[in-house]
Amino acid sequence: MKALAWLTWRQHRWTIIPTVVLSLLAACGLIAAETKGASIASMPISGFYGLMVQMAFGGVIGMFWGAPLIARELEERTYFVAWGQDVTPTTWLRGKALVLAGLAAVLAVVVGLGDGHVGTQKAWSAFEAHPAVQVGYALYGLALGVFIGMLARHVVTAIAATLVFYTLSRVLLSALVRDHYLPAERAVARWYSTPDVPRGALELGSGLVGSDLRPVEVPEACVGMTNPNSCVRSSGSAVGTYVDYQPVERIEAFRYIEFGVYVLLAAVLFALTFRLLRHGGGWKPSRRHRRITSEPEPVQSTPEPVQG
Numbered sequence: 001m002k003a004l005a006w007l008t009w010r011q012h013r014w015t016i017i018p019t020v021v022l023s024l025l026a027a028c029g030l031i032a033a034e035t036k037g038a039s040i041a042s043m044p045i046s047g048f049y050g051l052m053v054q055m056a057f058g059g060v061i062g063m064f065w066g067a068p069l070i071a072r073e074l075e076e077r078t079y080f081v082a083w084g085q086d087v088t089p090t091t092w093l094r095g096k097a098l099v100l101a102g103l104a105a106v107l108a109v110v111v112g113l114g115d116g117h118v119g120t121q122k123a124w125s126a127f128e129a130h131p132a133v134q135v136g137y138a139l140y141g142l143a144l145g146v147f148i149g150m151l152a153r154h155v156v157t158a159i160a161a162t163l164v165f166y167t168l169s170r171v172l173l174s175a176l177v178r179d180h181y182l183p184a185e186r187a188v189a190r191w192y193s194t195p196d197v198p199r200g201a202l203e204l205g206s207g208l209v210g211s212d213l214r215p216v217e218v219p220e221a222c223v224g225m226t227n228p229n230s231c232v233r234s235s236g237s238a239v240g241t242y243v244d245y246q247p248v249e250r251i252e253a254f255r256y257i258e259f260g261v262y263v264l265l266a267a268v269l270f271a272l273t274f275r276l277l278r279h280g281g282g283w284k285p286s287r288r289h290r291r292i293t294s295e296p297e298p299v300q301s302t303p304e305p306v307q308g
Contacts, residue, residue: 003050004140015064016103022060023107026053029234054129057111058137059166061104066145067158074153089102090279097123097146097270104142108134124202124248130255136262141166143269150273173261179204181257182250190240191233200248208238 070093072078087095112131127133142252144166149158184204187195197203210216216238222231232238 005111011063012100015068019060019064020107023057023110023240024054025112026057054111054134057108057134058141058170058230059163060141061138062141062143062145062162062166064157065100065104066142067149067152068155069093069100069146070151071149071152071155071158075155086168091276093146093274093277097142101142104138105135108138112295123200124251126250127255127258132256132259136259136266137170139266140169140262140269143266143273144169147269147273150276169265173258177261178184178254178258179246181254182246184244184246186238187243188242191229193240195241195243197243197245198247201245202248202307204244204246206241208232208236208241209242211239213239213242256262 025143109131112129113135128137141162145158145162146160148165152158152161179202187197188209189195197207207215208218218232219237221233222228222235225231277286
């Protein structure tokens with residue numbers, strides 16, 4: 001394991017060092033913005049860049065740490081040497097993945113230390129600014145990059161594909177899944193009053209309620225009118241309005257749920273990668289490359305014919 005850790009550092013130090021520097025600068029910028037009591041409108045440029053790092057950190061790990069890990073070996077055909085000695089392919093990947101995942105998790109905690117930036121630690125707008133969430137993103141990005149690199153077998157292609165799939169998955173999960181980790185609460189109000197939504201809550205949707213306090217649709221006769229609410233009140237099809245929301249007190253629970261979701265995705269991707277590697281997916285060395293020995297093959301010489 002020590003040998004693999006040293007090899008991992010030797011091979012990846014020129015991508016690890018810039019990532020470490022970027023993480024430290026992001027954390028410093030966010031903490032500085034927090035201590036100065038800045039607001040979103042007056043956030044220092046250092047805090048703004050720190051916020052951008054929090055959004056993209058997992059993708060950077062996936063693109064520059066994960067994607068080249070196997071893809072470079074397959075593209076340059078160096079796996080004949082790396083996987084042809086006493087270290088099996090799965091042992092080689094396990095050792096490297098543990099080293100990179102551990103370092104990525106530590107850096108993710110550093111990046112997430114700016115969780116109280118601009119005084120919005122307990123706000124949905126700062127949901128991703130948390131160490132646990134950043135660790136989940138980093139592990140998922142690493143696993144996604146390694147898996148895509150295993151399939152692509154080309155470094156540039158793997159990096160580009162990792163960027164696309166990481167961005168799409170993050171956007172889809174945050175837009176369609178995150179707000180519904182737990183059932184939403186509902187505030188209902190009769191006509192001429194407003195639903196009482198707690199301060200800082202994340203509003204998910206609103207509409208009309210009937211006499212049983214269940215959501216109802218706007219009658220067709222009222223659709224397109226200048227003042228549809230008056231039409232609805234007159235028709236008696238609704239007795240008030242509602243707002244669905246997630247209270248701000250749930251933000252910590254949602255953060256750890258999101259952490260669990262991304263860790264689970266990372267575990268699935270790593271399991272698929274190990275399965276492909278174990279069964280020769282993407283690489284199939286010939287029999288003479290399975291073990292490289294130092295014993296030279298015997299040279300057979302043929303006697304020269306004797307000239308009479």
